[in-house]
Amino acid sequence: MPVLPVTVVGIGADGWAGLPGGSRDALREADVLIGGPRQLALLPGECAGERVPWPSPLRPAVPGLLAARAGRRVAVLASGDPMFYGIGRTLSEVLSEVPSEAMSAPLGADADADADAPRAEALRVLPHPSSVSYACARLGWPVEDTEVVTLVGRPTELLAAALHDGRRVLVLSAGAATPAEVAALLTERGYGPSRMRVLEQLGADERHTEALAQDWAEPAGDPLNVVAVECRRAPDAPRFGAVPGLPDTAYEHDGQLTKRHVRAATLAALAPAPGELLWDIGGGSGSIAVEWMRTHRSCRAVSVERDPARAERIGRNARALGVPGLRVVTGGAPGALAGLPVPDAVFIGGGLTVPGLLESCWDALPAGGRLVANTVTLESEALLAEWYRRLGGELVRLAVAHAVPVGGFTGWRQAMPVTQWAVTKDHPPRVPSVGVPSAGEER
Template sequence: MGDPVVSVVGIGADGWAGLPEPSRTALCEAQVLLGGRRQLDLLPTGDVRGVRRAWPSPLVPALPAILDDVAEQRVAVLASGDPMFFGIGATLARITGPERLRVLVHPSSVALARARLGWGAEQVRVLSVVGRPLDRVRRVLAPGARLLVLSAGAGSPAAIAELLVAAGWGGSAMTVLERLGADDERSVTGTARGWRGDADPLNVVAVECVPDPGTRPPGETPGLPDDAYAHDGQLTKREVRAVTLAHLAPRAGELLWDVGAGSGSIGIEWMRAHPDCRAVAVESHPERSARIPANAAALGVPDLRVVTGRAPDALAGLAPPDVVFVGGGLTRPGVLDACLAALRPGGRLVANAVTVQSEAVLAAAHATHGGDLVRVQVARAEPVGGFDGWRPSMPVTIWSWTRTEGEQG
């Protein structure tokens, strides 16, 4: 692998005193030290003589130029705790390649928090709200779940408590662990509903989830209740949605285009399938488009991107999808063709039709490209006089297709 160009050194709240000898040596030998101002201030001036450069904000766009500027020097980068756990180490590995890094780990704040709480690693869900929407916490709320949330600062515990109360989890136990590993380490325990005040900026929030009476957390599988969404009737209904998601087959890291998104339910449940699933919801109706972010936030996937516009024009410039769902606009010229053309080899497309005209489009596509056609109809029991009878919904035709190598859209 050759000699590393950059040493990435994890450091805790205990600073220089908590560093092992290899980490101290790397810092003492460095000609340039990069890191946050707080981390740089933890280093003694007598032993560590390299030039200190604090990170700019925003950091990631500036990193390539900074690394080029110091390429001929011995460089050490300071990171909080474990550099490869929500840290700068993983970002540097993507930019420089891991072979150019020497990573010297330190216990992460999460590892220290688990040690203080007696929580096994396999029992805990870890989230970060550093530069990320707080509503992500909603996705992992479940009775008895144990969460560790990496805070963005002093106000994070109060903001997390407010979210828990609003979501119906106000009785959840909260422990805020401050300055883990330092001599003045402290922890404060209470409930979300009773939480008051700020904390030290260096904190981790532990949550033991307890639902309030009447709180009904959503399930983990596709097909959430229809009333989980705000909508005007333009909603892929629960049973059809579950079947549609089965055909879409979400996989970690894949990007979905949800074209004709309506309330956003398909894109939302796609993103709920795995934390790394991504989606873009394309909706031409302004009022419906405005509802989608609220639905996404309420169901814990606030990173869903919403594009207000009419396909196919609204698709121009979007990142190429791994999977496309067409829930509306099938009869509009160019929509299906644009979606098919956007798919890479191995990409998947699923389209739903409820009208005779849109069904005809899918029948023609099936005749041209192959794939699978499925018709789904659901009947619900409703009162008929003093008895109950079955009232059928409109049938939905589902076409699913996977592009093979060399096949054209």
């Protein structure tokens, strides 16, 4: 049977009146109309198809929902642009997994159509202006210069990673309570002077309210809202940059912290790229995993820490620095590594001499995966030297000294040097070279 498109129609708060002719036709002709109760209520009686509200949880129900209506014209309603943080993404991913025989035939399709048509044709999307487009139009903000953070089904702490003085941020709200939660987070993180504007029912009966985050006292309004933030950092608030190497004071820790300069060098060696997954072994304070995830919103990390108190601390640091999605596994490696998803990179900040740890991490890496290990002990350094001899890569010693008072003068205080081994799997072995650079400390 030929693959057939499920039609996804974007609809705004203005409902039927705001839809173009093509979208109206698709909804009139549909045998089945699927959407949220609010969206379905926006349709007039001339849309006579069976109305099916989304179940909860939504994603697991999609394949069965579509399979049960095979052979019928299916239209799905979505808020605004379905492919921008919308149901379009979920449908695209789910439809690619559904066997073609479970799909209905396309409207107007030839019965002799190619049964092996590309699965991309399983979805037909008719977009509507997104809430971001509406908000930027009302505010006069260029869309390309505006950071967007969605809190729909996500923790408010995600916003923390987007806070930089002078930046404009649009927050897609989870409901009526979101503006107050955003104001509280901004104030707590030192961005109380930020100007907040809440735009409700964009494209319909709009209502706008505004105040500084630190002065926010508005009652909960319409659940369909977007929060616009013009970020202003309080004079006494810490400044966090966008690259690895945050101040050590950004972290809660008990001394088990990869210090700032070594942390920056370590992240450079790990070389995070969008969508990649890191294993952070011997998490300590979680600083490596946190800053890996801060490099791009799609970066993921698992921090493995055997000490329960430190594991809890890693979670607090992740939430404070805007990456609440950091997964923390409490347990000792290599045992705690069993069942974890395949990593793109592994960082070992402690426990190098535990039997089987390096072997387990190396075996877990796919071709092209990176491994970086830091140590300050002679025993672990000898182990890294042996692996370097066998597999190549880079072996460097990082040394950092800080200027400190010496009586009425100033002198240098040397931190313990850190030996770092960095290697890419399938990296061709090379003859060790003589002489290497400097800078650091270990967690």
